[in-house]
Amino acid sequence: MAIEVRDVTKRFGTFTALDDVCLRVGDGALTALLGPSGSGKSTLLRIIAGLETPDSGSVRIGDEEVTSTPARTRGVGFVFQHYAPFKHMTVADNVAFGLKVRRRPKAETRARVQELLSLVRLDGLAER
Amino acid sequence: MGRRRLPSPRRRPTSPGGLAGRVGARSASALGRGLLGIYLSVLVVLPIAALLARSSHGGLGAFWREVTSPEAQAAIKLTLVVSAAVVAINAVTGTLIAWVLVRDEFRGKKVVNALIDLPFALPTVVAGVVLLALYGKNGPLGIDITFTRTAVAMALLFVTLPFVARSVQPVLLELDGSAEEAAASLGAGRLTVFRRIVLPALTPAIISGIALSFARALGEFGSVVLISGNLPFKTEVGSVYIFGQIQNENLPAAAAVSVALMLLALVVLAALTLLSRSRSKHVR
């Protein structure tokens, strides 16, 4: 699914983080944003994920206009700068969170968590 | 194989709102705020408003008359004087206790540290009874402080014990000894080191502890009411006077003196805040 950002502007008070930004990431592409501190990289990513709303402009994912869709239904995976783990939960519960919140059956959740942990070779640490 | 540390985070600007800032949650949040508003109004805001309204009911003249009646004056004066004395004592003993808890090591220190909070946890009326058991009639020491101002002071010392100590403790813990050691190596004696290096660093915490102690002492009731005998003009403190007026259904007098005490507390706290601010300018 392609991501398209059009004419996005975002201000925080008097500080303009993004000024009329346009970006298109093609389906299946891997894109890196490079820039100095304060250039608006995080802000743009947060707008794409739905954690911020732009003051003007639009965001499309696939064919859908998602600018005002909240993060929880937008379906964008987001990794935080400091990982934002759920510290009071085990590794397995951290991985399972997205599924639990959608009330997937326990067996399905368990299997999927196991699969993902094996993928990154963390299966021994599931209960930590 | 070292891991490179991520640079320390600069707080990026983000929109506020967190949990409550999303569309679906907005109505729930409005309901929650509404409930909270009702709870706080019913519980706190309305009663305080009623208090202020009643105390100003008859205008400034009536207020002044109630506040300056002989018995009220005596009670207010006693409260102020004893509270000030108690707070001054606490400044010293609280700092001392904090010092010993932080800088000294001895068996049972952890227990003593926990016990400092006893006056917070113990009901005030029990504090009064407890002091009477030892220092009242039939006490084993042969002292009887009931019906004296000493009793009032002791009760207030009991209930305000933790404030200065707990305020100073964390500051003392954070103090690293290098400034003191430098002073010592330059020839300063222990007392000088304390007076010129440690004390200035502790002063804001001490003042903050004093402020809390004072506010608490001004309004204290439970520990004083049994032990002091509540003799008007002798051992009757402000809160007891107010209680008496309520019992006599003299609500205007009670409200007026209540507000007077609150204003006095406010003035003293404001003065202490200013003092603390000017102090911290010096320390820099």
Next chain:
Amino acid sequence: MSANAAKSPVVGGGASAKVSRLGLRTVALGYLALLLLMPLAMIFYRTFEHGLEPVWKAMTEPNAVHAFWLSIELVAIAVPLNTVFGIGIALLLERGSFRGRGALGLVIDLPFAISPIVVGLALVLVYGQAGWFGDWLSEHGIDVIFSVPGMVLATAFVSLPFVARETIPVLHELGTDSEQAAATLGANAWQTFWRVTLPAIRWGVVYGVVLTTARALGEFGAVSVVSGRIEGQTQQLPLYVQDRFENFDATGAYTAAVVLALLALATLLAMNLLTRRTRSRRAV
């Protein structure tokens, strides 16, 4: 040489430093003994001095039993209310966006600044017969003052701030990252609160609940004003202590006091154990 010993600069020889350290320790511990420990020990002694039987009789006295259960009832209502609303206040201040933060902060600090007697008076001025709602309440046959609902209000007022004040710094430190991560993973506001926020702040909340409970159990002045102290009906444990004391029933008073003191010590224990868990720096 322990790290602490290294902190205090030793000047002028080990012996004199040791003497002054012992001296300070003695004064501090002596002060605590005279003010806290000995009176507390005395009351335990006096209560059990004539054996367990008089104590048992005092504890099973109908008014005593009623007072005990009334205390439990008041706690059972006030503490959950203040816990829920306390968390709500903390969320509002740390995660919400609204004007009037200062006002909200003031409201939750008020119970610390006001004398309990004044709290009672303020409640009477709204809900009492001559109060703002007095007529409306009697028309509808609702008794607030001189009855249990009034006591609930008084108990809730004085124990209001603790959960909020303990939760706010913990919420602050937690930051919004994990909550936003939960959002990107599809959690709605309630799920985020229940699964991510609340577990992360739970120790702050628990500590606040412990303080709230201790305060609610021990409240004396405010309930004294609003309850009318009708024995067997509107006396909770602290009021019962006073009642027994004024009726020269030393054993009865001491027994109830000892029960409250034991609950206070249990509170201290809980506070101490909980401090070991990761909590933000405590503000007194």
